[in-house]
Amino acid sequence: MFAAPMLLEKSDEPFDDEKYITELKLDGIRLILTKFNNQIKLYSRHNNEVTAKFPELLHLNIPDGTVLDGEIIVSDSEGKPDFEAMMERFQSKRSEHTIQYCIFDVLYHKGEKVTHLPLLQRKELLDSLVENEKHISKVQWLHGNGRAYFDLVKQNGLEGIVLKKADSKYQIKKRSHDWLKVINYQYTDVVITGLRKDKFGLLLAFEENGRLKPGGLMEFMTPAARKQFYGEYRDLIVDENKKFTFIEPKIKCRVKFRNYTKTGLLRSPSFVEYIS
Structure with missing residues (x-):
């Protein structure tokens, strides 16, 4: 079952606000992972099924009736997301690039929609569902500190940050100011x-x-x-x-x-x- 992801609005500058959490903006491909009838399926943000492209993700031990949201990346030799390598892997089965699915939200749990829950409660639920492993990881976050985090992003040549209201609901198929991206242009x-x-x-x-x-x-x-x-x-x-x-x-x-x-x-x- 596909669920259209919540999208980001733009912010020209980072800011510090304890009502927001800060995450690294990952330079990859948005991926929705679903498990229904004990079968995992993978979808792009535009509802294209891409399950066959990423067999590494098809044995994730999560309850039936789960929908997860995240970004799939390929890291370079320095551990930074490499978008070109990600596209090579996405476009060719012959590619040997190692992928990692970085999960930041949960939309359904045991068949029940949880998008109405505040973001921090969904984060707690996600922690109970997923453990980090070779091809799976949970996106790390912290309260506030948007400016300092963005400074680190610039120093390391990364894509940017995402600032999300800690109490925000997950708004399916909508672009919301509750979730803001700050790009390191x-x-x-x-x-x-x-x-x-x-x-x-x-x-x-x-x-x-x-x-x-x-x-x-x-x-x-x-x-x-x-x-x-x-x-x-x-x-x-x-x-x-x-x-x-x-x-x-x-x-x-x-x-x-x-x-x-x-x-x-x-x-x-x-x-x-x-x-x-």
Whole structure:
């Protein structure tokens, strides 16, 4: 039985509030685990069944009628979540990456919905249901201390933190300010070298020693910034193919992004401002 997960709202800054708990934001894939009729099934957040992809998780000793929520990750050699490795494992059965299911909530227990219980009571219930092992772990948390935790996240190059109201109910299929994410964005300056034809997307490049190095594709831009770009790019067109129109590297901007990929591209870049 699938249950659509509760989603996070954004917070620009971390904060300290004892009414909230703080967790590490894990860089992986959201996973709903269910056990009904003594059979475990796994679902993505969009209700795609992915049970066959993760046989390591199919023998978890939990009561029948349980639904768990968590993030599935692959860790690198330093123990940090590696999103690219996670996607390799998700997309290929031949991948040898070791996965870990990091559980942070319980929605059903013995067939009864428990989403109405305060978060801390659900955490206590989760502690009674799950023990840490090779492929399973419970997400650690602490009261308040959002600022200090976020500072540690930045020092270690991790994705961010999640701040959750300690008394919050689990709101199925809703995005709520009771759960807030603070992303550890990085910032850099780039030039725009083209635009995608079928749907919005701008090609980015880095300027290094007078040369251009590919920087990836930016799909997130404010309407006002798009309007300004559309008013300028036509005079800069130099070439095109079936997918892209290419322009002179005259338009510069600052972007924020999650991290660099292993090939040196920006992961999920989004527009911040134009620069001269």
